[in-house]
Amino acid sequence: MSAFDDLMAFQRQTEALAQVAGRLGWDQETVMPEGSAGQRAEEIGALEGVLHARRTDPRIAEWLDKAKAPDAVGEAQLRQIRRMHKRMSKVPAKLAEEIATTMSLAQGVWAECRAKEDVAGFLPTLRKVVGLKRAEAEALAEGGDPYDALVDDYEPGMTGAEMAAMFDAMRPRLVALRERVLGAAAPKGLVGSFDRAGQEAISRELATVFGYDWSRGRIDMAVHPFSSGSGHDVRITTRVSETDPFNCFYSTIHEVGHAAYEQGINPAYALTPIGQGVSMGVHESQSRSYENQLGRSRAFTGWLFTRMREVFGEFGIADAEGFYKAVNRVHPGYIRTEADEVHYNLHVMLRFDLERALIKGKLEVSGLEDAWNTRFRADFGVAVDRPSNGMLQDVHWSCGLFGYFPTYTLGNVYAGCLVKAMRADLPGLDGRVAKGDLSEATGWLRDKLQRHGGLYEPRDVVRRACRFEPSEGPLLDYLEAKFGGIYGV
């Protein structure tokens, strides 16, 4: 066996164990008995300990020194392993351990404080989390920008400055669109109650229509929808609200976007370092393409309207045009995860600026609530009424996920580029989408992007799919055309 083969065999077992750890997480959120949480924490801790030991195994450096990749795929494998290895070796073991312990407790504190609207109770924990993440960021940055070092965990190759430039370019056009739209009359929403069985049936149908491979996955219910796993076992969850069927349907389509990416990767890459989505931004580009650009399009909502009428009867919307407007209703709200396409990126920008300042030491935890509320009033025109609608709404910071938020908007931006290129390649696409046939669209994404997994760098794989340099332009053009049309502004 060559050093390359040895390294890949070792890595393959690590990837397999990482899949097991992911499945424990799935189990915890879907089927685990409530009384098992304490034992589960120990089980996860033991498995994470095994994974950490493997990822910091001294043989990896020796293998990397000697390994020669046989081809371009092998080069990509080594690139991924080198990146992970470098990251692991820069963070002292003691700090890594403290971060792991602190974050697992911090999430519970956050949940409790959010339920009690208790910012003061959360601040000491958040201060500790920010302190640890600053220390980690400095260790990773080696004198460079600490926030960039954290972004690199989620979006390799992207910097905070590049993201800031992208957001600066988006902001004026988004704000202007928002003002035009909010000045116009709001379309009618749905009326009535939508039974659980009907929602579940349509949810499963949507997964099938969007190409979810049921032989390698399953859908369960969970409080927060998610996609979990890579390779041949990619499971998703959704949820049902009897008064808001769109919550269920678009959660399902969104998670199918994530899952289809994982399921669409070349099967030869399964259980290897490139056998999973290449970055959070590219992952989100798939979920957003499925959910928004395709799922909330005029063509597809026409099909969905017919199916909902067949299953639920009347619900206060007269025709497909009105239904399209109801699906795409714009209204300002406090909560990012419930935001429409016009507002969503403004929520992200707020978090990006605040977390970047926190990590760079330009904002302290004690000033975070004021900073959030001031910025929210400026951007959204209303005052935050309570912390769970403000700085306590997202779990991310309690888990130490600094640098993650901007990848949501990057995903929207990439989705804008990808669907623009897709529409150029596939004339007449909407005609097929209107019949509930998404196969051409999802096939294009699989062929152009998904199948590559981690073979190319994130921005590179989007560029190769689009055949133009990705930018925020296509997303903004799409939003202005779509919402300008719906609202007549």
Added chain:
Amino acid sequence: MSAFDDLMAFQRQTEALAQVAGRLGWDQETVMPEGSAGQRAEEIGALEGVLHARRTDPRIAEWLDKAKAPDAVGEAQLRQIRRMHKRMSKVPAKLAEEIATTMSLAQGVWAECRAKEDVAGFLPTLRKVVGLKRAEAEALAEGGDPYDALVDDYEPGMTGAEMAAMFDAMRPRLVALRERVLGAAAPKGLVGSFDRAGQEAISRELATVFGYDWSRGRIDMAVHPFSSGSGHDVRITTRVSETDPFNCFYSTIHEVGHAAYEQGINPAYALTPIGQGVSMGVHESQSRSYENQLGRSRAFTGWLFTRMREVFGEFGIADAEGFYKAVNRVHPGYIRTEADEVHYNLHVMLRFDLERALIKGKLEVSGLEDAWNTRFRADFGVAVDRPSNGMLQDVHWSCGLFGYFPTYTLGNVYAGCLVKAMRADLPGLDGRVAKGDLSEATGWLRDKLQRHGGLYEPRDVVRRACRFEPSEGPLLDYLEAKFGGIYGV
């Protein structure tokens, strides 16, 4: 930290990882997508590799050398660790690996050959399995009896000779009872179809009534009912046949018996070597006490009759007395897992004698089918009509589980002792059982036996609960009284 503390901390993580491996097995049998099997095999292989490395870690010997137990519980922990360590160190790594690989493939070959009634196709594989298990048994026995060495994996401290003596004592009384019963008129069975939802509802009710702790477990459907996990996450499965509701109900009660044992262990022992059932025989004593001695008693079947009438209406049985007889119908059959209480142990004895001869080299694989069929005709009075009703019916041998079968009967024997002692301690028990109140009975078993986990040796824990020397007598007395009464013989 002392050597004892170091060892216990190390062991705790191993136990946690073993729970994860068990949960992967649960997942595979209940919720895993069909296309995930190949990847799952790699995941399990990677995790088993981790477990094997931990169980053969050279530090264990060093810790064991120096460790001093602080108390009797600590002594029991060390005893369990020493036993496992000794076992691991006696089997050469290469042999252990070959056994693991062979068994995982052999099970598939067995399933295929059973479906095709193809004994000849299975023999080469079985020959390899027997060869490997003989080699393992010899390595473990170190000059002693090889079959005893295998029995020790499932029933520590018990020998093949002791089991043979027990079976010899049981056989004449069982055969005589069987002949008397089969000479009498058979009671009426159930008529009709029993809808799935009704069976599932009663199944859940039975689990509750028998004390299953839902906060630390769940019930799902699987092809073969099983119980899985220890400590705070103990899950069971059952199955539904629309024409045979007893299959569902008594599978559930049986698995609740296993699960209640695990759930009943002192929580302080969770994730330690004594935090699980002490042997297969003692485990089976719980499942059989729940299923047969309690679940198929005249008192409890009266309650079940009422519930079934409420849920399903008429099903051809006029009263509780007739229902009790229907539940306990005796009829000779080919299949061990479908056998009644009178026949069950005869099935086990057949397997015990054959597998003991196989491991000791007194029977070769080529002669197994003849030996099985000859013995079956002698014991059951009918000829085996096809291999899936004969030597291909059980999965055990293909998995290398030699020495496991006799623990089923040992469990029945221990159940006979335990319930005899329980009835002496709890006068008027049947009155409460007849009202569906099993709490006194299950509480007795938890308090006298279950809570100890692996604190005492298997036979010792039964003796402590009974306060008499366990023997086959109480089981035989119970069977003769019960079936003599039902059949009037």
